[in-house]
Amino acid sequence: MNDADDGMEYTTLGTTGLEVSTLCLGCMNFGSDRPWMIDDDEKSRAVIERALDLGINFLDTANVYSRGESEEIVGRAIEGYDRSELVLATKVYGEMGEGPNQGGLSRKHIIDQCEASLDRLGTDYIDLYQIHRWDDQTPIEETLSALNHLVEEGLVRYIGASTMMGWQFAKALYESDLNDYERFVSMQPEYSLVDRHEEENLLPVCADQGVGVVPWSPLAGGFLTGKYERDAEPESGRAATDEHTRERFTEENWAVLDAVREIAAEKDASPAQVSLAWLLHKPVVDAPIIGPRSLDHLDENAGAVSVSLTDEEIERLEAPKTPVWSRATGDL
Template sequence: MTYTRLGSTGLEVSRLCLGCMNFGSGEPWMMGDRDASVDLIHEALDLGINFLDTANAYSAGESEEIVGDAVASANRDELVLATKVYFGMHDGPNGSGLSRKHILDQAEASLDRLDTDYIDLYQIHRWDDDTPIEETLSALDHLVETGRVRYIGASTMTAYQFTKALYTSDVEDLSRFACMQPEYNAVDRHEEANLLEACAGEGVGVIPWSPLAGGFLTGKYERDAEPEDGVRADSDDYTRNRFTDENWAVLAAVEAVAEARDATPAQVALAWLLHRDVVDAPIIGPRTSEHLRENVGAVDLRLTDEEVERIAAPKTPRWPVPEKD
């Protein structure tokens, strides 16, 4: 494993971040096996991954609990734990959003589930139109000032919203977002026309979610065949929505490069992201030891500029994202 700094901070993170959304039982495609989830986290740590990303909303806190169990014996000084806040955690008033009350309440709940004294990276999961950004940033700054959080980050919003938050932090002398978590992969490139330029200009770290497009870029789906029972696209439109002519052309390029380089399509897709200067650590979501080790193999795969361009060629990044037919 190799390591990098998160954006312009001094925080060292592995070039791959272990996404922990699969560790729970909230959806049919999740692992649904606590012991196997803990074992997979232990294996990731053994392979040198020191960066884990979860959220309070993943299986209603179950993912955080699993992560907390798994890292109890790890070297906390080396570990970077990231979690998120925004989505609903209970019915009724103040159960979701980015108000000061919800953020502070949920930070304490996440600390309890993770069984840790502090969160390394605390991220807002979405933008909250109903709460002033000054209130949200003030609450996050309080968590940093009191030592409950080390760095703050954000996920999935417009470049206007993100830069408004950054500049508000600057003007009000509040803690600044150090990291952005956007959807980004070789077929979902809309953030190149939205957030990524802002991140590069502002020195903000980038940790893309869905680096394999919900499994599409692994090559396990065929253009003219129905998905097999039990795979994500069988029950989830997120992956099926990638079944477009442009995206099949990208996948064909990924598969051709993989064959020429004696690698797998997943490794090539991850290596393509790691080649992007703005990207620090793609968030991988393996469900098996085999998938984990395959993903880690991408760190040592160096693509040529021609291979990178070949994979990029079929797509033209656009923002807003064009509506699918």
């Protein structure tokens, strides 16, 4: 791992030679589709530019985020930057229109949407093209063949995946090996101190197969920032409108947050920094996806790379929670 002059650290994604910052900038907030999104082009661009200045070179978006608006904002923001140093990641699967062939992982939809994402991002190639979910309606061989075609055409450099059953991911990797198709080099699972179900599903597959892990929602929709309190109705933040975030308001999770707050106070760090540092200490994790909505939040998140945790502190953070897998907790 190399250190940048500004303190950001870098690692390779899985077993590839692709160098990525150990924090990935999530770009879902750059749009207007949900109440908690930034909904301001200038403010969104300021966050992206600050992230690049901090040494974050890994940006993750998706075609479905505000129906392409996020990709367009990212594309405008990176104009003038050295493209060879940036790692742009986007995703395909979600519904992009009302008619037929507007969603899923068919060969047609994948290739059509790759071309559309390239236009919105204003680039000639996508560094990491990811399937957003598993598609039960399309044979995985068709999906992999289409992704392999995009790599051969030079439109995509690497392929990745996100959120599925462990057996599905293992099957996809097997089919790639069997047919000599491009292999998924990364996986995006939901993973945080209060969402540890993937330790019993995808993470063992990733560790065994050398697949890079890029966790989404590492702060559990803001829960692990400490902004919410027991027995208090959330009046702002994502929990005010997002049911999945409110579902985390369990006594077990509050106990995790208690431990996070205690260790944060001992280290003169913030709860968010301790929560991200825990992920950065996991050998299977390459780069948690942070989703700051302001420059202050971004700077705070970036400070997590300097927070060191002992084995005893990691045990304290993990003690209140026992990882359990189910389709419900996996958000499939």
